[in-house]
Amino acid sequence: MSSMDSTPTGTGIRPANDTAPPTALTIAGSDSGGSAGMHADLRTFFSCGVHGMTAVTAVTVQNTLGVSDMVEIPPETVAAQVESVASDIGVHAAKTGVLPSAACIEAVLAACDRQGIGRDGRTPLVLDPVAASRNGEPLLRADALAALRDEAFPRATLVTPNLDEVRLLTGIEVRDRDQLWEAAKAMHDFGPEYVLIKSGHLPEDPECVDLLFDGREAVTLPGPRYSTVHTHGAGDAFASAITAALARGAPMERAVRLGKRFVSRSVRHAYPLGSGVGPVSTFWRISSRSIQ
Numbered sequence: 001m002s003s004m005d006s007t008p009t010g011t012g013i014r015p016a017n018d019t020a021p022p023t024a025l026t027i028a029g030s031d032s033g034g035s036a037g038m039h040a041d042l043r044t045f046f047s048c049g050v051h052g053m054t055a056v057t058a059v060t061v062q063n064t065l066g067v068s069d070m071v072e073i074p075p076e077t078v079a080a081q082v083e084s085v086a087s088d089i090g091v092h093a094a095k096t097g098v099l100p101s102a103a104c105i106e107a108v109l110a111a112c113d114r115q116g117i118g119r120d121g122r123t124p125l126v127l128d129p130v131a132a133s134r135n136g137e138p139l140l141r142a143d144a145l146a147a148l149r150d151e152a153f154p155r156a157t158l159v160t161p162n163l164d165e166v167r168l169l170t171g172i173e174v175r176d177r178d179q180l181w182e183a184a185k186a187m188h189d190f191g192p193e194y195v196l197i198k199s200g201h202l203p204e205d206p207e208c209v210d211l212l213f214d215g216r217e218a219v220t221l222p223g224p225r226y227s228t229v230h231t232h233g234a235g236d237a238f239a240s241a242i243t244a245a246l247a248r249g250a251p252m253e254r255a256v257r258l259g260k261r262f263v264s265r266s267v268r269h270a271y272p273l274g275s276g277v278g279p280v281s282t283f284w285r286i287s288s289r290s291i292q
């Protein structure tokens with residue numbers, strides 16, 4: 001798929017010296033339980049050798065049983081975080097997680113535009129359209145979904161919906177692998193450069209085969225399906241591993257393949273925590289090594 005090699009590499013401001021790693025920014029919510037959101041993103045960036053930075057959008061009260069409350073950060077503070085790190089440190093690739101309101105989305109997009117992050121800038125923007133927790137607790141206001149679709153999607157280099165988000169945004173109910181293509185085409189019509197449809201929510205399928213689509217060609221991303229309930233943070237780990245690979249200069253197809261390998265291993269090494277759903281292990285690369 002030659003057209004998939006056209007992904008811009010983020011430039012931002014170059015690191016101050018040759019020893020500085022590439023940088024990646026997550027614009028996302030916090031998870032007090034440490035499994036999902038910006039916590040998963042930062043661990044993934046670290047595991048992938050990238051300096052991680054944050055623009056916090058919301059604070060969730062969350063544990064392995066679910067989300068019981070959420071406080072939104074004022075949109076202007078979210079935008080100020082983006083501008084602060086981008087103008088000083090530089091961003092080689094960025095990703096979004098929870099963007100709780102239309103006002104937040106508008107402020108983030110304006111800040112990204114000013115900093116050259118997103119579709120027409122040179123820095124790739126990965127948009128994970130997080131709409132709800134796994135238990136269905138909403139992570140955005142009613143007005144945010146339309147703003148995501150109409151304003152944010154056209155500015156994204158890549159969008160990474162799961163099948164619940166596909167249904168919310170397109171009305172398409174994906175029941176098996178053969179329908180991923182139809183979903184990808186419908187999502188691509190909203191304007192992003194690339195679409196990645198995640199297939200974790202097809203429990204009857206013996207494999208987890210995701211689909212990358214650039215508007216013309218599709219690439220399937222095969223992977224094993226592990227028998228575990230502990231998949232909290234899988235979507236965040238996948239999107240942030242892709243973002244880290246983009247920050248390191250990988251073209252899109254390669255970045256998504258690296259991300260898929262990373263998330264598959266993370267699910268394989270997932271661990272139980274609390275009395276609910278445990279996290280995927282975003283630090284599987286280092287967890288077997290001694291710190292002594």
Ligand SMILES: Nc1ncnc2c1ncn2[C@@H]1O[C@H](COP(=O)(O)OP(=O)(O)O)[C@@H](O)[C@H]1O
Nearest residue numbers: 162198199200201208224225226234235238267
């Ligand atoms: N049980 C599993 N075994 C292996 N990979 C999985 C499993 N569940 C999800 N994945 C993978 O994790 C990534 C996130 O998928 P998904 O669960 O659909 O998204 P989200 O976490 O956003 O709901 C995808 O690459 C998916 O294929």
Ligand SMILES: Cc1ncc(COP(=O)(O)OP(=O)(O)O)c(N)n1
Nearest residue numbers: 029030036037134232233234235236
């Ligand atoms: C703060 C915060 N951000 C994102 C999520 C959703 O996590 P994700 O990995 O996309 O999906 P699930 O693990 O919830 O299926 C969250 N819960 N909290």
